[in-house]
Amino acid sequence: MLDIDKLDKQFDEILSSFSEEKIQQWIDFAEERETMECLFNGESVNISMEKLKPKYVIVSNSDALFEKAGENNYALAA
Amino acid sequence: MMLRGKTDNHIICYHTQEFRVEGVIDEPIICISKDAWLGKGYYFWVDEEFAKYWGEDFKMSTGAYDVYSVEVDITDFLNTVFNEKHYFAFKKWIEKASNHFIKKNKTVTLKRLHQFLADNFWDKMGIKGIIYDDMPINVNHKPNRKYSVVIHSEDKRHSFFYYKKRIQLVSFGIDNISNFALHLEEQN
Numbered sequence: 312m313l314d315i316d317k318l319d320k321q322f323d324e325i326l327s328s329f330s331e332e333k334i335q336q337w338i339d340f341a342e343e344r345e346t347m348e349c350l351f352n353g354e355s356v357n358i359s360m361e362k363l364k365p366k367y368v369i370v371s372n373s374d375a376l377f378e379k380a381g382e383n384n385y386a387l388a389a
Numbered sequence: 390m391m392l393r394g395k396t397d398n399h400i401i402c403y404h405t406q407e408f409r410v411e412g413v414i415d416e417p418i419i420c421i422s423k424d425a426w427l428g429k430g431y432y433f434w435v436d437e438e439f440a441k442y443w444g445e446d447f448k449m450s451t452g453a454y455d456v457y458s459v460e461v462d463i464t465d466f467l468n469t470v471f472n473e474k475h476y477f478a479f480k481k482w483i484e485k486a487s488n489h490f491i492k493k494n495k496t497v498t499l500k501r502l503h504q505f506l507a508d509n510f511w512d513k514m515g516i517k518g519i520i521y522d523d524m525p526i527n528v529n530h531k532p533n534r535k536y537s538v539v540i541h542s543e544d545k546r547h548s549f550f551y552y553k554k555r556i557q558l559v560s561f562g563i564d565n566i567s568n569f570a571l572h573l574e575e576q577n
Contacts, residue, residue, distance in 0.1 A: 329489060331495075
């Protein structure tokens with residue numbers, strides 16, 4: 312037998328644990344699952360890839376080069 | 390009154406599928422339609438009459454339909470049709486879940502709502518299925534369907550008095566189901 316009063320409290324506890332972020336996480340999970348189910352059921356699914364953007368990160372700077380060269384600055388002219 | 394099975398907690402229900410030349414099915418087929426009122430699950434009719442109507446309206450792709458009978462253990466089901474406390478709890482939970490999505494600026498669809506409840510609530514709460522009073526429909530306007538009475542008013546406009554409940558049952562799993570057997574074969 313279901314204890315509705317107890318279940319009612321449990322329902323509220325679970326629901327209140329769903330913040331906006333947690334709901335979004337669940338939505339993303341559910342959408343991905345749905346896509347996978349469609350694939351497994353033989354439906355055609357459009358797959359789109361995000362375009363890769365180059366990201367530039369400086370790994371050395373001129374000071375570091377001078378440090379490496381020491382007093383032999385002519386080495387940098389090569 | 391719902392037909393009882395081997396105990397008071399077991400009721401006899403009906404499951405409609407297309408007639409299959411290759412033979413009968415051994416177990417009910419799970420419904421995964423996005424339009425399913427109560428989400429993914431095994432759906433049954435409490436009345437044989439509505440199982441037949443479902444066959445006539447939606448399960449004729451092979452030219453005929455079969456109706457299977459089954460016993461369902463409804464011990465841990467929400468009975469929103471005949472149990473007042475269950476009905477008001479169900480109503481409140483649907484509204485709360487729906488409003489929670491809206492408050493968080495998320496779109497609510499029927500499928501999303503039921504998936505959310507199935508994934509996060511029903512199993513944790515020990516709820517294994519729902520008995521539900523579906524809307525009365527007669528999609529093809531077939532005459533002589535006895536679940537409604539046609540009222541002919543004086544101004545010649547017709548209206549329908551739907552006096553019978555069109556009760557559906559969804560079981561989220563197959564564990565509560567037993568004695569699945571062919572009941573009516575090759576109907577049309």
